[in-house]
Amino acid sequence: MADDSTAGARDTVLGLWAALSKRDWDAVKTFLSADCIYVDMPVGATAAARGPDDIVKRLKVGLEPLAGYQNHDGLLVANGSDVMYEHSETWRWDSGETAVLQFVSVHRAIDGKVTLWKDYWDMGSLVNQAPPTWMDDLAAADTSWIFDATGRI
Template structure:
């Protein structure tokens, strides 16, 4: 592990989050390895694998929002391992708004994120999201689902 590899991993993760904050789906894909595993840790059975499916998964929750912003926080990098404490402000078309707090764990190899695990509290989203949000999730395309339960 070198200082350069740590800096590279850090820069990759920050680039990913900047692309996601812009909801620039094509740019986001460039930061993900072909077999990258994305897991929302509250529900590991509903993970996604690979750039295309990860973007499909993220769009379900984020694309319909009137506003989405990632707020930077503490980022710790050690070689290929990067932990990022941050928050997101979600604003719904119906006016509801709230902040979700995350700790995200990434693994980076050869300049690409190979593992992305989001740790957050589902109850915080339930507290401010309109009921229609969860109804839309129940009816969304689920072709991207990858069960990562035994892998994380």
């Protein structure tokens, strides 16, 4: 049986992902601490986001333009405040392309808030499945959210 901190961390992470799957940006923010750091590990720590508002800005870069987005539950392993979540996401564009991406997300959740969130996934897989314009669209996106988390994660 999980201790209270493990159960709370697990519930926080699952709540975050349920809100994200709905792209309910206001709800996503409620699961993030004021100083939470989010990093797409294939991109690196120099392009992290920090805090609920900037993390949501960062998430919107990839997810908001999609015609459809869904998170698919998978294995979740929790130990105290540390939670690893193996899951997949389906991305669907208006142009008809669909990508299924495999993820491992590592979280630290304390007192009902995620304080650290690192996503591990295959950038090449996404690029190969995305529309030809996706990289250009990404390059033109708002990057005001960028936070250099080098040495902090």
